Amino acid sequence: MKTRILVVEDERTALQSLALLLEDEGYEVLRAESGEAGLQIALRQEPELILLDIRLPGLDGISVLRRLRAGHSESAVIIMTADTNSSNAIRATQNGAFDYIAKPINDEHLLVVIRRALEYRRLEQEVRALRQPPVEAPSIPGMVGQSLAMQEVYKMIGRVANSDATVLITGESGTGKELAANAIHEFGRRGAGRLVKVNCAAIPEALLEAELFGHEKGAFTNALARRIGRFEQAHGGTLFLDEIAELPLGVQAKLLRAIQDRSIERLGANATIPADFRLITATAQDLGHAVAQGRFREDLFYRLNVVNIHLPPLRMRAEDLPLLIERFLNRSERLVRIREDALAQLLAHSWPGNVRELENVITRAIVLSPGGVVTPESIQFAGRMTNGGATPEPALDYHDGYWTVIRRVESQLIRAALRDARGNKAEAARVLGIQRRLLYEKMAEFGLSE
Ligand SMILES: Nc1ncnc2c1ncn2[C@@H]1O[C@H](COP(=O)(O)OP(=O)(O)OP(=O)(O)O)[C@@H](O)[C@H]1O
Ligand SMILES: [Mg+2]
Known part of the structure; x- marks a missing residue:
């Protein structure tokens, strides 16, 4: 026109x-x-x-x-x-x-x-x-919650999706930062391209640079073949750097250059490769604080924080709890109902681990409710072990030494899980999220045979 x-x-x-x-x-x-x-x-x-x-x-x-x-x-x-x-x-x-x-x-x-x-x-x-908000918040598949705070999040996702703006996603652990990153990518014009994810905290510092930028054969002792880095893999798509606050300072400088130049160099190469990526980063930490402490480059912070999407903690949007609970109950293959008193208990909890904690608590509750009805007995909140009000657990006193305290905690965890699973070891292992073999080993270690 x-x-x-x-x-x-x-x-x-x-x-x-x-x-x-x-x-x-x-x-x-x-x-x-x-x-x-x-x-x-x-x-x-x-x-x-x-x-x-x-x-x-x-x-x-x-x-x-x-x-x-x-x-x-x-x-x-x-x-x-x-x-x-x-x-x-x-x-x-x-x-x-x-x-x-x-x-x-x-x-x-x-x-x-x-x-x-x-x-x-x-x-x-x-x-x-x-x-400005679009008239209606788009609904984001996979994201549950109708609270005003979440609608703001959906709107922000809708607004940034069709731009290439760099997005910093913040929010406490388990609030759905990764889900938001997925949505930004999928809804955007790069949705057909790849979404490449890197958890900056999970990769040892020595390997992170090669992981991100790739290397030529022989770039260093163990570089036996050429390796295509994550930036190159994300060409035409989106690069999601999770736990960005954990990025070592040296790599921060290289990231800044990649953003500014829109190009990268593989380690051990002289050639510059154009890199067409959309960058999304996420952190549960206060990046501004990291900047103040000198752990994070200020110039990089501004480059990353072009648009900030903040995911509210679950306790600030309690009205979303019923929907989320329903969603997680319905994930089970069998029909599971929840008793009023159990629901009340979930609604009263403050959810320090946010949606992930809720998800875990319900998954566990389903396992512990063979009758298909979730009762207060089958609800266990993270970090709080049911110990029947009996002897108080010994305090975590570091004077006892690291391994002693760890072993004590391990032993308590396993005892509690076994007791709540009424001695059913398969179930205890599942609830603990460990291999059954490991459970047997630990039981032997702590003298818990039968
Ligand atoms: N709004 C939501 N609706 C449905 N499920 C959600 C929602 N938010 C989070 N979840 C679920 O909660 C879990 C945690 O979400 P996610 O991994 O995105 O959190 P995070 O903010 O990246 O956490 P962390 O900082 O610990 O990495 C996932 O299994 C995710 O599917
Ligand atoms: Mg995450």
């Missing part, structure tokens, strides 16, 4: 020649010979740009400009005036005109100013689109 320009000019020959000039440039031209007519057309047809004469019979240019702003017109306005020194011209820009040009009009100059104004308007609209 052609860009439409409205020319408001009472002198007919001037109007004619402007219209011809603009049409030659490929614009569609709307014409008005008075302020009133111009205002009507402007508000009804919303042209991208308006060339507005100041001196008009009746409603003058400045008044038209004011009414356009009052009517929330988004057209860019360029004022045409014979007297650029007049207070009129100044007032025009104060009233939201993009620019003003002197009469008699220099065609070349006019076209330059028009192009600049259109570009500016486009940028302004893009920025506004990022700021």
Whole structure:
């Protein structure tokens, strides 16, 4: 579609020649010979740009400009005036005109100013689109929750998905940061490309650089073959760097360069490879704090934090609990119901481990409810072991030494799981999330045979 320009000019020959000039440039031209007519057309047809004469019979240019702003017109306005020194011209820009040009009009100059104004308007609209919520929050598959806080998150995801803006996802552990990253990728224009994930905390520092940037054969002692790094794998797609606060300072510098240059170098190579990636990072830590402590580069922080999506902790959106509980109960292959008192217990919990904790608690509860009904007895919150109100557990006193304390905790965990599983070792191992073999070994170690 052609860009439409409205020319408001009472002198007919001037109007004619402007219209011809603009049409030659490929614009569609709307014409008005008075302020009133111009205002009507402007508000009804919303042209991208308006060339507005100041001196008009009746409603003058400045008044038209004011009414356009009052009517929330988004057209860019360029004022045409014979007297650029007049207070009129100044007032025009104060009233939201993009620019003003002197009469008699220099065609070349006019076209330059028009192009600049259109570009500016486009940028302004893009920025506004990022700021303003779309009318409705898109629903994000896999993400449950209708609270206002989550709707804000969905809107943000919807807004950034179709841009290439770098996104920093923050939020406590288990709040759904990775789910959000998945959604941004899938909904965006890079959805057909790869989503490459790297957990910066899980890879030893010595290997991280090669993992990210790749290396040539022989780049270092163990580089037996060329390796394509994660940046290259993400070419045309999205790179998700999880636990970004854990990125070592040396690698931070290289990441910054990759973002700035949009290119990378494999270790041991001289050639620069263009890298077309969309970057999403996530952290449960306070990155600003890491910057203050000198653990994280400030310049990189600003590069990563172009758009911030913050996932609210579950305790701040308790109204989402019933939906989430239902979702996780329905995941079970068999029909599972939850008793009122058990539900009340879940609703009253503060969920320090957020959605992940809820998911785990329900998965465990289902296992512990062979009858298909979740009762308070089958609910165990993380970190709190049911010990039947008997002897208090010995405190974690580090004076006893690391391994002694660890062994004590291990032994307590296994005892508690076995007791709650009523001695069923398969079930205890499953609840603990360990191999059954390991459970047998530990039982022997702690003298827990039968
Ligand atoms: N809104 C949600 N709806 C449904 N499931 C969710 C939601 N948020 C999180 N989950 C589930 O909770 C678990 C944790 O989510 P995720 O891994 O995205 O959290 P995280 O913020 O990345 O946590 P961490 O900081 O510990 O890595 C996942 O199994 C995820 O599917
Ligand atoms: Mg995560």
